[in-house]
Amino acid sequence: MSIAIPKYDEICNLEEDILSKRWQIIRYAIAHNGEKGFAAEYEVQQLIRSILPNEYGITTGFIIYQANPNYINDNKSEPELTKQLDIIIYDAIKCTPLIRLGSCDVVPIEAVYAYIEIKGCLYKNQIKEIVQDSGSIRNITKRYYYETAGSTNAILKVIGESNENAYPIRAYVICLDSQEGLQADDVKIELEKNIKEIGGNSFISGMLVSGNSFLFSHSVNSKDKNDIENKDKVYLLKDKPLMRFKWRINEDLSRFFRIPSEWTPALEIYSGNIINHNNYPSASAPTIIH
Template sequence: MSSNIYRNLLIEKIGKLSDDFNRSETIFRDQEDKIFHPGEFGQYRERAVEELLKLCIPQNFGITNGFIITQDNRKSTQCDLIIYDKQSCPKLVDSSHTHFIPVEAVIAIGEVKSQIRSRSEMETILDKMARNKALKHLRNSTRTTRKIYAPDEDNGLPFDSQYFRFDAIFSFVICKSFTEMPESGFNYCADVDIADYHNFIASLDVGHCAYCCNPSWEMFRVTHNYHYPQTRRELHNQEFKAPIDDEVPLAIGLLVSALYNHCKMATLVEFDPVEYISDNVVR
């Protein structure tokens, strides 16, 4: 039996998100079907998604847009959504109100789109997310403030975001619709590590993409709608699921559940401002 209060709040936010997706197409497209103010177009949708996700993540995590930065002077491309640990680091904002989040604090990233019209467009989005996600390939000596034990990974070992799923950034796409997923799944460039593949693709209209987990090393039934691309470096198959008839689209319900659980389980990394400020750190 579901909670009427929580469910109805979620339905309200999903309805607003759907309306805002439709309204943004009307407001920001001209008579030639071209977007005439892409910045405002994107922010309009992102705000609606942010309101939805605020219902679904613990309050000690923040949501913003902006850039991920690292202590060795690398920077991500702009991220539509960054979910970060508010208690572990500052949110850096410049004079133009651009937000910069140290990678140590980043828990999840998301891309917000209206209609993804082709396989190549989707794969461009996924490749961008993967390269941003790879910024958290930190050294094994990285200090953590929380690391929850997962028996199937034996992750009491040092930090390793390419091996342990809760050390890695959770990445997702949320959109109104997307083109049909190829039978073998969406492709990545050869230099993208499997740990940096997307976790979840959710749409309001056409369904979602996750994974089918059937690890050869474990004797249990196949797990569908699995939210991690690999376990112990074993790649899982991408899987598409069509929508079901419900006021809460299955894609959205699974996404918010997966995000909540990842936030609760994610490894938290210690942020040291000295490492960002000085090249001559004395230990």
């Protein structure tokens, strides 16, 4: 007796159904809001970990950044934190969280690729705030790194001071469910309207609505006329939304800025003031005694 080989579409739909059922259990079987939020965060973290290669670190917490725009000149350190984020995706090869608090971490912007906001249920009136948050967080573009200069010195490098070398982090939203009657086309319209009205760096790299749809935006090349004309456009895919999300987040992150091998995040800027930016003694060389 021969066993029929399942079709690819059937396997995709099965995975989608299993995930939707797990998320529905969280939504409707857990009564305590705190426990519900914790369970949702855990489930989504497990999903993201299964999707992304190990070069990407995954945690929850805050992004820390240098808020003083004149830091390079006056050496006055003014580190600030973003709002607490459900999931932060960062460079696990070059950096670890600056602070670990058990339930949440603090990750320097120099290592961050993306964040993910988790919604137990997406409501139409939440979409504006989602877009506003993306603009606020993606406005943090200045990053500080050390470039190795010989065996004991390093030079401070700054990127993100202009549009040409600014890399706003990716912004994703995962919704376990959506408001009854809220259609995917309505979500698309609301996203486009708010992205256009709010402007700036407001942008949704991808939004997965479980068992319903996947919405995403294209990155804009400021030198491409077609890109500029469509900078507020949101694309909607209703077929295989989970698979589309997997593909999109991997592609987006693979294209994100990578620092050269001889660079390292300048974590010193969060611990005090640097005396000499251009020739900083960054490491101790072994002393050889003859």
